[in-house]
Amino acid sequence: MAQKVSSDANYMVILQQSVYMAFIIHFVWALLFIWLEVPFLVAANIASCFLYIVNYFLVKNEAYRLYFILALSEISIHACLSTFTFGWEAGFHYYGIIPVYGAFFFPKMSKSYKCTAAILSISLYIGLYFISDRAIISLSAHMIDFLYVLNIAAAFLIIALLGSFFRSSVDRMIDHLNETNEKLNIMASTDSLTGLFTRRKMYTCLDKGIRGQLPFFVLLLDIDYFKQFNDCYGHDCGDKALVTCAKVIEQLAGETGSVSRWGGEEFLIMLRSETKEEAAALAEKIRRSVAHQPVVNRDRTLFISVTIGLAEWRIGKEIEHIIHEADCALYEGKKKGRNCVVLYNDQTAALYT
Incomplete structure (x- = not known):
C-alpha cells in the first residue's frame, strides 16, 4: 500500500x-x-x-x-x-x-x-x-x-x-x-521480539565464518524449564524473560560474536575466539549474568537460568555438524541438572553419536 x-x-x-x-x-x-x-x-x-x-x-x-x-x-x-x-x-x-x-x-x-x-x-x-x-x-x-x-x-x-x-x-x-x-x-534477519538475528541470518553468519577459515565457537543456550515458567506466569512474562535473556547475551557476546534467537527459548551464538578457555569463560559469564538478572513482571521479580552447550569449529566441519555438537553438549548439561556450561568433547561425542 x-x-x-x-x-x-x-x-x-x-x-x-x-x-x-x-x-x-x-x-x-x-x-x-x-x-x-x-x-x-x-x-x-x-x-x-x-x-x-x-x-x-x-x-x-x-x-x-x-x-x-x-x-x-x-x-x-x-x-x-x-x-x-x-x-x-x-x-x-x-x-x-x-x-x-x-x-x-x-x-x-x-x-x-x-x-x-x-x-x-x-x-x-x-x-x-x-x-x-x-x-x-x-x-x-x-x-x-x-x-x-x-x-x-x-x-x-x-x-x-x-x-x-x-x-x-x-x-x-x-x-x-x-x-x-x-x-x-532487516525484518527477515531480525527477530521481532528480541531484536537478535533470526535462525536464517545466523546460518549466513556461520557459512561466512566457515568460508573465512577463522576459528570460532558455537554456543547453544536454552532457558531452563521455560515451558513451566510460561504456564505458571503467562506468555507475557515468558516474553519478558526472553527479552531479558537476549539483552544479557547481546551485551556480553555482541562485540565478539553474532547472536541469534535460534527458536523458542533457544539462543545460538557464533563466537570468534582463539581458545576453548576464552569461549568457556564467556559462556560461564553469560550463565551467571542471566541467573542474576531479574525478570520484572508487574509486582513480581523473577529469575531464570540457562544451560549452555559449547562446541568448537575445526576445518572440515559443516554447519550442521558444529550445531549438532553444541546441541549434544547442551543436552548433556540438561542431564547434569541444568544451569551449567558443557563443552563438547570426545566423551560427549561417544554418548550422542
Whole structure:
C-alpha cells in the first residue's frame, strides 16, 4: 500500500509540473500573438490557459484519463491552428511531437489509449506537412526564422523537461523500493521480539565464518524449564524473560560474536575466539549474568537460568555438524541438572553419536 501511495504522489507531482509549464507557455504565446495582431490565436491561447486550470483540478482529483485526453487534444489542435496560420516554416508543427512522447510516457494510461494517441498524433503530424504549404498570415522572413527557432527550442525544452520529470519520478520510486527492500531484509534477519538475528541470518553468519577459515565457537543456550515458567506466569512474562535473556547475551557476546534467537527459548551464538578457555569463560559469564538478572513482571521479580552447550569449529566441519555438537553438549548439561556450561568433547561425542 505504501508503494502505491508513493507512486501516485510522484505521478501527481509530474502532472502538476506539466500543467504549470503548459499554462506559462500558452500565456507567453497569447502575449506574442497580441503583438503579432492575430486575435483568434490570442483567444485560442487564452482558452488553453483556462483549460490547463481545469486540468490542474483534474490532476488533484486523479482524473488522469480525462486530463490525458484534454491535454493531448489541446496540444494537437494548437499545433494545427498555428501551423495553418503561419505555415510549416514557422515551426509550430514541432509541438505535434509532444503528444507522441507523452502517449508512451504516461504510465496511468492503457496500451490501447497510448497506441491510439500515438497513431493519431503521427498521422496528424504527417498530414500537416502536406496541407500547410501556404500560410494564412504572411510574416517577414526574419519573423518566420525567429518563430522557427523559438518553437523548436521550446518543443525540445518541453520534451527534455517532461523527460526529467519522469526520470525523477522513476528515481524516487527506485529509492523507495530500495528502502522498502532494506526494511524487508532487516525484518527477515531480525527477530521481532528480541531484536537478535533470526535462525536464517545466523546460518549466513556461520557459512561466512566457515568460508573465512577463522576459528570460532558455537554456543547453544536454552532457558531452563521455560515451558513451566510460561504456564505458571503467562506468555507475557515468558516474553519478558526472553527479552531479558537476549539483552544479557547481546551485551556480553555482541562485540565478539553474532547472536541469534535460534527458536523458542533457544539462543545460538557464533563466537570468534582463539581458545576453548576464552569461549568457556564467556559462556560461564553469560550463565551467571542471566541467573542474576531479574525478570520484572508487574509486582513480581523473577529469575531464570540457562544451560549452555559449547562446541568448537575445526576445518572440515559443516554447519550442521558444529550445531549438532553444541546441541549434544547442551543436552548433556540438561542431564547434569541444568544451569551449567558443557563443552563438547570426545566423551560427549561417544554418548550422542
